[in-house]
């Protein structure tokens with residue numbers, strides 16, 4: 001499991017460790033890791049041109065000490081001081097002692113144009129509120145130059161704890177971060193500014209309560225349902241799909257296609273698209289009665305393509321089993337009925353649907369994905385999966401938010417969400433808690449999207465068909 005911690009937690013761990021180490025030791029560890037990463041990126045250090053963008057704090061100190069190490073290996077290193085009166089004194093002395101220079105006022109742009117590497121030590125976890133005016137043109141120059149850009153700890157200008165970007169920010173090819181990932185390195189939009197992320201272990205002792213968790217193959221493998229020898233279809237779980245309408249029968253077919261590959265023992269379908277479902281998937285148990293009288297079901301999915309069928313949504317919400325609410329169901333569900341449920345509820349909005357539920361503009365959700373998903377989960381007393389380029393899953397009672405690392409832009413295709421809802425519902429029926437069902441489904445779905453597309457466009461049904469391959473890939 002990859003984890004990310006808040007700035008406050010990092011600061012506490014840093015203080016505890018610093019109290020046990022000689023002065024400056026932690027910064028030397030950071031600078032050594034940073035210099036090694038820069039050297040790897042450059043391939044050859046001797047004769048290379050390196051520009052350090054140095055702010056007023058320890059982030060700039062890291063850059064200066066790393067610059068000194070590169071200068072000792074023969075690189076030509078020049079520091080651009082953004083706060084000349086407030087530059088890390090030890091770092092500056094080390095750079096000068098190693099043969100590095102300080103750029104003359106006005107020389108920064110030219111130096112950046114000729115550089116092989118620009119190191120962004122403008123600001124790290126002490127920053128907030130986007131780049132300041134003095135730094136903005138330099139960041140733009142670096143982005144437009146042929147130099148590789150390496151961010152120290154974080155791309156300067158992003159909000160460490162939330163992943164928001166409130167103004168200009170550095171666009172890095174590589175971010176070298178210390179001790180732990182910060183939320184901004186895993187959550188969009190900030191994540192897109194970070195490039196590849198390399199974590200340098202500096203010995204921080206971190207507590208168990210991370211702000212974010214990203215499942216990896218081994219975590220997902222441990223959570224996948226496995227049929228026991230004596231399992232029958234009821235023990236493996238029956239997932240009910242209440243979806244589709246005369247106008248949108250395809251949503252029902254796609255939700256069923258996801259559900260059939262999610263580990264439940266059987267898929268039951270209720271709704272007006274029974275003919276279409278059975279024609280494509282004859283193994284589906286199709287019922288023309290409402291959800292309440294459809295027969296045994298261990299978890300329901302309601303909403304994909306449901307049109308205006310509010311009665312079915314209300315009926316499903318009244319069932320005392322886990323319920324996944326998606327698409328039209330999110331609009332039709334009575335918030336009071338959702339909050340009153342005692343069995344688990346998993347809501348799966350995209351940004352537009354989340355914005356409607358929160359009563360804000362879609363852009364506000366896109367810009368603040370982490371706080372939006374937490375807010376929705378708290379408001380509805382439900383687990384919420386916010387779809388997007390980095391899908392987030394938050395539980396109602398707080399705790400670490402799961403961030404999905406497997407997404408691909410190819411998944412932004414019609415019907416892909418219906419497949420995800422069926423898959424997650426199936427995992428709920430197989431007995432996974434809502435947070436696990438949502439994050440495992442997102443993981444498999446993302447992987448299936450990658451396999452299905454393999455660099456080319458793929459339809460939602462291709463994604464569903466690739467789920468078994470994703471499942472095997474995770475388990476092997």
Ligand SMILES: NC(=O)C1=CN([C@@H]2O[C@H](COP(=O)(O)OP(=O)(O)OC[C@H]3O[C@@H](n4cnc5c(N)ncnc54)[C@H](OP(=O)(O)O)[C@@H]3O)[C@@H](O)[C@H]2O)[C@@H](O)CC1
Pocket residue numbers: 010011014026027030055056057058059060062122123124125126127128129130131132152153154157178179202204
């Ligand atoms: N934690 C650890 O374990 C370790 C941490 N280490 C390193 O220390 C870094 C944190 O250093 P830090 O605390 O000195 O803060 P830092 O980010 O350099 O900011 C300094 C000052 O910048 C200013 N400022 C604010 N916003 C700004 C903006 N948008 N644009 C420009 N400037 C802005 C603001 O001062 P102001 O100008 O407002 O007075 C602020 O006080 C950390 O990221 C890592 O690199 C490693 O060395 C070792 C292990």
Ligand SMILES: [K+]
Pocket residue numbers: 059120121122123124151152153154155156
């Ligand atoms: K930085």
